[in-house]
Amino acid sequence: MTSETRPTDSPVSERALHFLKALVERYIREGQPVGSRTLAKDTGLDLSPATVRNVMSDLEDLGLVVSPHTSAGRVPTVAGYRLFVNSLLTWRAPSEDDIASLRTRFDVRTDAKSLIETASTLLSGITHLAGVVMLPRHERNVFRQIELLPLSEKRVLAILVTSEGEVHNRIMGTERSFTPSQLEQASNYLNQMFTGQDIGEVRKRLLDELKHAHASMDQQMIRAAALAQEVVEAAESRDDCFIAGQTNLMEFGELASMDRIRQLFDIFNQKREILHILDRCIAAEGVQIFIGEESGYALLDDCSLVTTSYRVDDRVVGVLGVIGPTRMDYQRVVPIVDVTARLLAAALRQ
Template sequence: MSDERRMAVLSAIVEDYVQTSEPVGSRALLDRHRLNVSAATVRNDMAALEDEGLIVAPHTSAGRIPTDAGYRLFVDRLQAIRPMSRGERAAITDYLEGADELDAVLDRTVRLLSTLTRQVAVVQYPSLTRSIVKHIELVPMSDTRLMVVVIMGTGRVEQRVVPTGVDYTDGPGLEALARARSRVNAATRDRRLTEALHALGTLHAEDTGTEDALTAGVLDALDDALADERETKVALAGTANLARSPSDFPMTLEPVLDALEQHVVLLKLLGVEADQDEAGVSVRIGSENPVSGLHTTSLVTSGYGSGDEQVGTVGVLGPTRMDYPATMAQVRAVATYLSRIMDA
């Protein structure tokens, strides 16, 4: 059996099974696809694919379905990601353009992606450690408290209230606050947060008197923000889509739902490095997922970022019986547009 013909038969089985959710037989392949071979040849090819562990008979019948290995070979041999239609691209632009705040942008992102793919969509909030500091604002709350507001290039905002021993609400205090604000921003602007912390440490060592208390407060606030980085959130939408095809989860949906309810698990899933294709899309199929409860699912992800820096991951999770070419295109398109928003 030639490799080219083997892939044609495997691709036909994957496409038919994704569309119908029914095991695929040789007669159906001949009726639906231009394979230009005899029925006997198709049966021989299917037998060889089964011997290689790429397809399997779910029960005693002439039909076969892809295995995880079959899906993997199919995805690896895709010549190109299916292009999205002009209408689909316009829908992404129109829907995401209306949001300004980060929470709203990411909420719209997962709602849009779950609608496009009819799967579960998930997006990781931008990582603080990979983000760029755009501005630090110092706001006196009272004569004993100061709010430190850190605005990242991704739109993420961190706020901390720190105690002060000086009244910064009027007179000399306001002047000292203005000087400190200027120096803090000059030291941190357009730097990654970890680099900004180092620069602030140097500034803190050089400062004296009143401004020293301010830079110490800013350092404490940023240290707290980094300590909370492990609690980075995720946004999720479309869980109900899993119930559209109960036959894809013949045993139970419970382990999948349990995993989706745990943000720590989702962050682990999104943070695992996976091979990406040239378009920056990665696909993990079945047991390739590091979470045992998700071995009946596939995860398609793509990174998004600000400038050249990837700050988070967006993707969809669904049954292994997934339209991989379309899903990969949709995830990539949404990740690309999300990156543009971060750079705006």
Template sequence: MSDERRLDVLRAIVQDYVETREPVGSRVLVERHSLGVSPATIRNDMAALEEFGFIAQPHTSAGRVPTDKGYRLFVDQIGAVKPLSAAEKRAIQMLLGDALDLDDVVERTVRLLAQLTHQVAVVQYPSLKRLSLRHLELVPLSAERLLVVIITDTGRVEQRNVETTTELDGNILAELRARLNVIAAGRRLEAVTPELEALPEQFAPAHQELVRAVAQQLTDTLRLDSEERIVMAGTANLARSDFDFTRTISPVLEALEEQVVLLKLFSEMAQDSIAVRIGSENKDEALSEASIVTSLYGSEEPSEGVGRLGVLGPTRMDYPGTMAAVRAVARYLSRILAS
């Protein structure tokens, strides 16, 4: 039996099942696909695919459906992610092109991804630990109160208040601002922590308390768990796919509500341009009947990404189309943040 032909049969079964939601029989494969062999040969190929666990028969006398293992082989055989249509590319440009700020970009991105894929879309906010600094500003609010403004290369802005026990000195603030920007500008914030800790010693003892307070505020900001957050859209799409789950979708919805579950899952995904987790490959039991397609964004180099976006849906998913949409949106979002 030809391995290539067996793969052709599996591709046809996956494509038909995703499109129709009906188990696929040999007669349907002969009618819909030009496989170039007899129905008997196709039945033999299907029997072999079932023996190896790539397809299964849900009911006696029914056709076959892909298993998680079958979907994985199908996804792994996708040689190149197909490009989006011109209309889909225009939709991305129109919706994201005039976004006002980072929050607006993220909100628009997650809604767009849900519309393109008809799945639950998830976008992780750029993490401060993975971002580079564009500028640091120190703004006196009163004689003993200072506002520290952190502006990253993606446009993310964080503001922190610092209280002092001595009156603020404009000259010292100017020097501190300059030194901070020399240390951190253009570098990842997590990489500058040692230099921030050493910074107070570069000032006179009378001003070290202020410098230490500002440096501590910056390092504390990096440790905040709240910076790791996600935005979702399209949960109604999952509800409409209820019949694709053998059990209730309640565990999946509960997992989506627990953002820590998705954040942990994102952290476990491979540092690839496109990563796919299928059904039982997900360690969380609640997602054992779901698939997740994600991509890093924020850099041309996958390992340098500042966040991850993706979609979640049932294993009966249009993998080529979903992978194309996720990749295209991630690349466009990366260009927006870079500009």
């Protein structure tokens, strides 16, 4: 499954592609511009450096490689990587060791949150890049049970359990105090009303009820509904995202200036932009690769993302992947991301 064969009338010859492949692989390995002499030896085609130079010149005209300065070798451009990834890449299956360590660390018995954490730690550990796992809004998230507990005078603890066995809780101050039995009554009422319904739906209905609070409901009920409203909102807006192994990125020369690293880390801390990019991968089938500027964020210009969604029972429940320099080892990384997604999905399905 090396590549789709390209039409022979393609603007770039079969041989040139062969060189491009060798160049990208070499550059990924060494991290330094590749010269004609090196490349001539690498391909095994027994051609002189001069010939290689001519080919490289063509590739440069096509915008697939550039040389950083007159007398340096060539480096792939984003278009070059793209071509490489799309049709030149040979996958390299993850090593036994890697698979083993993935398998053993995904303990089925832990809860979703720590699985997510483990996944991103593992990803970063194995790939030596930054691992990221996102847990997006569920489209389908069901109200399962609510519990209202008095905590102290005028403070109520609301606990909401949703379909995935996730627990959301919030402490809320109230102006007037509830008696324990009032709270119990209220939670019974809410449970009767909403159990089994979609969270989004529940939120809407609660809002409605609060608006036209009809005479039939007593005051306490209305206030209980307000409490429920709050915790339901918390449950809806939650989308978590873990990033692990950020420090791995410091190893890569091309990112290793203080300013650059600081920018990157700041992006990671805010998470917003990352979430935004990952959001775009939810729908996609299979592994997605964003190279350099393709992510659409100037600050990730010299980085690539490799992501894939993971599914439980054919429903997408999240996205995971890695972030690293454009010069990452796609052949190795892509399969690892793929496998991790599968194993995480399996662990989540139980």
